[in-house]
Amino acid sequence: MRYSKASEPGPALGHQHLRRALGWSAIVTLALTAWWGLLISPPDVVQGQLVRILYLHPAVATMCYAGFGLCTLASLAWLWSRTRSRRWDRLAVAGAEVGSVFCLVTLVTGSIWGRATWGVWWTWDPRLTLTAILFAMSLGYLALRRSIDNSHARSVASSVVALLMALTVVVDHYATSWWNSLHQGTTLWKPDPTVHGWQLATMLLSFLAFGLLTAWVVLHRYQLEVLEDRYEQEGTQVALAARRSEAASPGLAGPGQPGPSGPGSDLTGAATRDEPSTAKTPSELGAR
Amino acid sequence: MTTADLRDPPGPPALNGQAHQAALGAPLDLRASARPGRRRVLASRRQRLMAGAVLLAALGYLLAQGLTDAMNYYLTVKQAVAQRPVLGNKDFRIQGTVVRGIRQQGRDLYFSITGGGLSVAVVSTGSPSQLFRAGMPVVLAGHWSGTVFESDQIMVQHGSSYVEAPARKAAGARKAAVAPKEDAGQTAAVGPEGRSAS
Numbered sequence: 001m002r003y004s005k006a007s008e009p010g011p012a013l014g015h016q017h018l019r020r021a022l023g024w025s026a027i028v029t030l031a032l033t034a035w036w037g038l039l040i041s042p043p044d045v046v047q048g049q050l051v052r053i054l055y056l057h058p059a060v061a062t063m064c065y066a067g068f069g070l071c072t073l074a075s076l077a078w079l080w081s082r083t084r085s086r087r088w089d090r091l092a093v094a095g096a097e098v099g100s101v102f103c104l105v106t107l108v109t110g111s112i113w114g115r116a117t118w119g120v121w122w123t124w125d126p127r128l129t130l131t132a133i134l135f136a137m138s139l140g141y142l143a144l145r146r147s148i149d150n151s152h153a154r155s156v157a158s159s160v161v162a163l164l165m166a167l168t169v170v171v172d173h174y175a176t177s178w179w180n181s182l183h184q185g186t187t188l189w190k191p192d193p194t195v196h197g198w199q200l201a202t203m204l205l206s207f208l209a210f211g212l213l214t215a216w217v218v219l220h221r222y223q224l225e226v227l228e229d230r231y232e233q234e235g236t237q238v239a240l241a242a243r244r245s246e247a248a249s250p251g252l253a254g255p256g257q258p259g260p261s262g263p264g265s266d267l268t269g270a271a272t273r274d275e276p277s278t279a280k281t282p283s284e285l286g287a288r
Numbered sequence: 289m290t291t292a293d294l295r296d297p298p299g300p301p302a303l304n305g306q307a308h309q310a311a312l313g314a315p316l317d318l319r320a321s322a323r324p325g326r327r328r329v330l331a332s333r334r335q336r337l338m339a340g341a342v343l344l345a346a347l348g349y350l351l352a353q354g355l356t357d358a359m360n361y362y363l364t365v366k367q368a369v370a371q372r373p374v375l376g377n378k379d380f381r382i383q384g385t386v387v388r389g390i391r392q393q394g395r396d397l398y399f400s401i402t403g404g405g406l407s408v409a410v411v412s413t414g415s416p417s418q419l420f421r422a423g424m425p426v427v428l429a430g431h432w433s434g435t436v437f438e439s440d441q442i443m444v445q446h447g448s449s450y451v452e453a454p455a456r457k458a459a460g461a462r463k464a465a466v467a468p469k470e471d472a473g474q475t476a477a478v479g480p481e482g483r484s485a486s
Contacts, residue, residue: 115417125358
């Protein structure tokens with residue numbers, strides 16, 4: 001029966017093995033990072049024990065960039081008519097959300113590191129200012145997505161904001177070399193990295209761990225978007241079907257007189273409201 | 289909930305004529321724009337564009353202001369000395385490397401910073417981080433008071449290079465970092481008048 005479709009478990013969402021493997025790898029490498037970073041890796045000549053946040057902050061900041069980078073690439077793929085597909089839009093929102101969370105964590109961990117080494121929680125230097133702007137832009141991106149009902153208009157507008165965010169990411173990355181800054185410059189992403197031994201190994205491990213975590217969360221967020229699409233589509237179908245069956249039923253003489261199928265005027269109300277989830281299927285009603 | 293309850297639900301109103309028509313086979317329009325009770329605050333496209341333009345302009349102005357300040361985050365010792373007549377008592381940030389001879393007097397910290405072959409005497413009320421010591425680059429917020437830089441905030445810079453410390457040296461580095469004022473006892477004390485900008 002058509003009505004019962006929405007309450008049945010749907011077909012399996014793909015990538016279950018991949019997601020499981022990514023999740024476990026992320027947990028194991030994160031635990032290993034914590035062990036190496038806190039116990040194995042030696043202190044630093046200048047920063048002493050404070051250096052240990054090096055195994056958290058740069059990796060998180062890079063994953064913030066990666067999230068927004070993914071959002072931008074997916075938005076570009078969506079904007080190009082030849083590759084336009086709803087899946088790019090899903091990937092864009094997944095990247096943006098994950099990027100936003102990592103951006104917030106970057107600001108928080110950076111602030112803690114800054115208080116310990118610089119002596120201040122915050123200062124308006126180019127890197128910090130641009131990261132704060134980037135975070136504000138990402139919140140704007142997410143708010144924009146929720147404020148536009150039409151899915152096409154929503155995707156166009158958010159893709160444009162994604163391109164602006166990509167520009168900010170590039171400028172943010174080069175901020176410490178383009179302008180005078182309190183924030184230190186690049187350590188790892190240069191031909192001759194200025195970190196070695198256990199410190200380098202732990203730092204690389206942290207990048208791997210947070211990379212796996214990011215991939216895992218992005219994949220989950222993507223699947224959630226797939227589910228939301230299905231919920232929206234099937235919820236509307238259920239409401240429409242219920243309404244049509246009501247129209248076809250002989251008991252339509254007035255309110256409070258449901259036909260043999262039994263949904264009553266409750267379903268009529270649900271069909272015109274925004275929440276298809278309130279539509280009760282005949283099987284649900286019959287069960288009470 | 290019993291079947292009797294379902295027959296007379298308290299919530300939705302009775303079907304009106306339009307709803308009857310829709311129920312009897314006319315296609316339903318479920319688009320957001322067709323939903324009742326949703327009125328756009330800014331009705332016309334022109335109004336929306338204007339509101340957007342005003343918001344963008346305001347945001348752009350704030351960004352430009354904030355970024356201009358951020359892009360000129362500090363002056364080097366050389367720049368600050370060269371611009372001293374222009375700067376007057378204006379607050380700005382100066383960057384240089386702390387030289388040996390840090391002295392504490394009450395809440396005030398006396399030391400000098402150097403950069404570009406010049407040095408500047410500093411008196412500061414700011415409490416620096418544990419990394420503050422001679423040889424560390426710092427960014428100081430404050431203003432000129434004659435030839436002395438009066439600062440109320442010390443920010444210690446650290447480079448992007450990391451070097452593993454052998455166990456003993458690391459302990460030593462931590463000790464020095466935790467107690468930077470020990471430096472004053474080991475080296476000649478230098479007051480603000482001792483080294484003026486040259």
